Amino acid sequence: MGILDSFGALASSIIAAVVMLVFAILSFFVTIFIVQAGAGLAGYSPSGDFVALSAAILSAGAIAAGASPMTGLTDNV
Template identity: 75%
Template sequence: MGLLDSFGGLVGSIIASIVLLVFAILTFFVTVFIVQAGAGLAGYTPSGDYLALSAAILSASSIVAGASPLSGLSGTTQ
């Protein structure tokens, strides 16, 4: 039974990785739209490379911030 449990854990990890990748791509597209709309409201027309760079930085920082354990800062214990 140990081998089947390990295989189930592996499959679960692969599915979780795929779901996280899909959410990261969706977050990037939404962030591109938000950056483009914000630049338009400010009167700027940035080129596509700056839009992609800023959206990538914002998306990556939000993913890293969501993945980091903040329990040490909140005062809670596990």
């Protein structure tokens, strides 16, 4: 049964990777909307490439922060 368990683990890893990719794309689209709305409220009209760049930087930072363990916040007593 070890081979079947390995295929199950592989399938679950692939499904998890696809779900994480979908969530990353969705968060990028939401961040684009937020950046455009924020620029509009501030009275700016940036071009699409600057909006996409800033949304990519913000999304990458959020994904990296969510993936990192919060070991610095624990009390090591």
